Amino acid sequence: xxxxxxxxxxxxxxxxxxxxxxxxxxxxxxxVSSKLFGICIRILNDRAxxxxxxxxxxxxxxTKADRFAVSELSPVSWLAAIARNHCIDRLRSRxxxxxxxxxxxxxxxxxxxxxxxxxxxxxGRRIDTCMEQLEADRAVAVRRAYVxxxxxxxxxxxxxxxxxxxxxxxxxxxxxxxxxxxx
Amino acid sequence: xxxxxxxxxxxxxxDDMLAAEYVLGVLPGAERALLVTRMKREPALEKLxxxxxxxxxxxxxxxxxxxxxxxxxxxxxxxxxxxxxATAPERASLWNNLAFWRxxxxxxxxxxxxxxxxxxxxxxPPSQPxxxxxxALVSDASPVRYLALYEPSGQALRLSHVAGERVSGHDFELxxxxxxxAPVSLxxxxxxxxxxxxxxxxxxxxxxxxxxxxxxxxxxxxxxxxAPTGAVLAVGEIGPI
Numbered sequence: 001x002x003x004x005x006x007x008x009x010x011x012x013x014x015x016x017x018x019x020x021x022x023x024x025x026x027x028x029x030x031x032v033s034s035k036l037f038g039i040c041i042r043i044l045n046d047r048a049x050x051x052x053x054x055x056x057x058x059x060x061x062x063t064k065a066d067r068f069a070v071s072e073l074s075p076v077s078w079l080a081a082i083a084r085n086h087c088i089d090r091l092r093s094r095x096x097x098x099x100x101x102x103x104x105x106x107x108x109x110x111x112x113x114x115x116x117x118x119x120x121x122x123x124g125r126r127i128d129t130c131m132e133q134l135e136a137d138r139a140v141a142v143r144r145a146y147v148x149x150x151x152x153x154x155x156x157x158x159x160x161x162x163x164x165x166x167x168x169x170x171x172x173x174x175x176x177x178x179x180x181x182x183x
Numbered sequence: 184x185x186x187x188x189x190x191x192x193x194x195x196x197x198d199d200m201l202a203a204e205y206v207l208g209v210l211p212g213a214e215r216a217l218l219v220t221r222m223k224r225e226p227a228l229e230k231l232x233x234x235x236x237x238x239x240x241x242x243x244x245x246x247x248x249x250x251x252x253x254x255x256x257x258x259x260x261x262x263x264x265x266x267x268x269a270t271a272p273e274r275a276s277l278w279n280n281l282a283f284w285r286x287x288x289x290x291x292x293x294x295x296x297x298x299x300x301x302x303x304x305x306x307x308p309p310s311q312p313x314x315x316x317x318x319a320l321v322s323d324a325s326p327v328r329y330l331a332l333y334e335p336s337g338q339a340l341r342l343s344h345v346a347g348e349r350v351s352g353h354d355f356e357l358x359x360x361x362x363x364x365a366p367v368s369l370x371x372x373x374x375x376x377x378x379x380x381x382x383x384x385x386x387x388x389x390x391x392x393x394x395x396x397x398x399x400x401x402x403x404x405x406x407x408x409x410a411p412t413g414a415v416l417a418v419g420e421i422g423p424i
Contacts, residue, residue: 022264029256034248037255042246054251055259062263072233077240084208084243092212127241142207146242149208167209171196174203181238 010075011068018065025062032076033058036083043087043149053090057083088149130180138173145170202231206239223324224414318396320417327355327416329372331396338387340369342378347416349374349400356401358411359386360418361394371405372398395420 010031016024036057040050060082071078131139137159144150150158156166196203204210205218222229316333327347333340342357349355357380358366369380382390399406400413 025263029259033256034250035246037251038246038248039243041249051251051255055255055262058259059263072230073236073240077236077243080240080243080246081206081236088208089215092215127239131242143242143245145207145209146239147245151211152209153211155209170207170209171200171204174200174207175196178203178238 007075010079014061014065014068014075014078017062018068025058028061029058032079035076036079039080039083040087042147043084044090045148049090050087053087054083057086060086084149091149092151126181127177130177133180134173134176138169141166141170142173142177198228199231202228203235205232206235220324220414223322316390316421316423318419318421320396320398320419322415322417325414325416327398329398329417331419331421333382333387333390333421338382338384340380340382340390342372342380344376344378352403353413354401354403354405355398355416356405356411358397358399359389359394360397361389361392366397366411368406368409369396371401390421393420393422 010028013024013028013031017028033054037050037054040053040057041047044050044053061079064082068075068078073081131142134142141155141159144158145155152163152166152170155170156163159166161169201210201214201218205215210218218228218232222232315335318331320327320329320331325347328345330343330345331340332343355372357369357372359369360366367386369382369386372378372380395418397411397418398416399411400416401411402413406412
C-alpha cells in the first residue's frame with residue numbers, strides 16, 4: 001500500500017476532486033487504484049469485468065466526491081465502500097453465480113498472506129480478535145460474504161444449510177461482532 | 184424530506200440489521216436496491232449503514248492489491264475528460280452520466296443519439312459551434328431518467344423522458360440548482376415522452392453559466408412550499424453539447 005500512507009492526504013485529494021481538480025484525481029488514482037482494483041477482482045472474480053468495474057468506481061468517485069464531505073467514514077473506507085457497493089451490485093444483477101467459484105474458494109482459504117499478517121498488527125487486529133470469537137464456520141461465512149460478496153444463497157449452498165439458517169447465522173454473527181467491537 | 188411511502192419492512196433487528204446485511208453484502212438484489220433507495224431519503228438509515236461500513240472495513244484488509252493495466256486509466260480519462268480542457272468540468276459530468284446510461288439502458292442511447300444529433304443539425308448555424316446545452320438527469324437511487332436539452336434558438340428547455348414512471352398521485356418537479364443557492368422550481372413536468380418547458384431569460388442565463396437540473400418526487404401539482412419536499416429522483420449538470 002505504497003501511497004495509502006496518509007489518510008489526510010487522501011482526504012484532501014477527494015475534496016479536490018469535488019472541486020473538479022483533475023490533477024488531484026490523477027494523484028488519487030495513482031494512490032488507490034491498486035487497492036480498489038484488488039477489491040473488484042476479488043469480488044467479481046473476472047479480470048475484464050473488474051477493469052470495467054474499477055473504471056465505473058472512479059467515475060463515481062469523481063462525480064460523488066462532494067458526498068465525502070458529509071460522510072463520517074475514513075477516506076480509505078469511503079473509497080473502498082464505493083468499490084464494494086458497485087461490485088456487489090454487479091454480482092447481484094448477474095443471472096447466475098460465476099462458474100469458477102471453486103477457484104475463488106481455494107484462493108480465499110489460503111493461509112493469511114504476509115500482507116494480511118502485517119495488518120493484524122494495526123487496525124485489523126481488533127476485528128480479527130472478534131472474528132475469532134465466532135464459531136469457525138460462521139467466521140468463514142462472514143469473511144466470504146464481506147470479502148467476496150457471496151450471497152445468502154451461495155453461502156447456504158456452500159455450508160449445506162437452508163438459506164434461512166444462513167441468514168440467522170450471519171445476523172447473530174454481526175450482532176456478536178458489534179458487541180465485541182464496542183467493548 | 185418525505186418518506187411517507189416507505190413500508191416499514193423490518194425483519195428482526197430492524198433497520199440496523201438490514202444496514203449490517205447490506206454492508207456485509209448478503210442482501211438479495213431487490214432488498215439491496217430498496218435499501219439504497221431508502222437511504223437517499225432517510226439520513227438515519229444512511230448513518231446506520233456508515234456505522235457498519237466503519238465497523239467491518241478492517242475485513243477489507245484481506246483484499247490483495249493489484250495494479251490495473253494502464254489501459255484502464257486511459258479509458259477512464261477518455262470517459263471522464265474526452266473533451267478539451269476549457270469545458271472539462273461541465274462536459275465531464277455530462278459524459279459521466281452518459282457513460283452511466285451506456286451501461287444501464289440501451290433505450291437511453293437511442294434517445295441520446297436523437298437528442299444530440301437533431302439540434303446540432305437543425306439549429307446550429309455552421310459559423311457558431313456548440314451553442315446547445317444538454318444534461319442527462321439520472322440517479323442511482325431511482326429509475327427516473329430524462330434528457331434535458333436547451334436550444335438557443337428559443338427560450339425553451341426540451342425534456343425527453345427516457346425511463347421511470349411517477350407514482351400515482353405524485354408529480355415530477357423540475358428544479359434549477361445554481362451553486363449554493365436554493366433550488367428554483369421550473370415547474371411540474373407534464374406527463375409525456377417529449378416535453379417543452381418555457382424558460383425566463385434569467386433562467387436561461389443561469390443555465391448557460393453552468394447550473395444543475397434536478398427532478399424531485401412531489402405531491403400532485405408540485406411542491407407546496409416552493410422547495411423540494413420529496414426524494415431527488417434524478418439530477419444532472421447542464422453543459423455544452
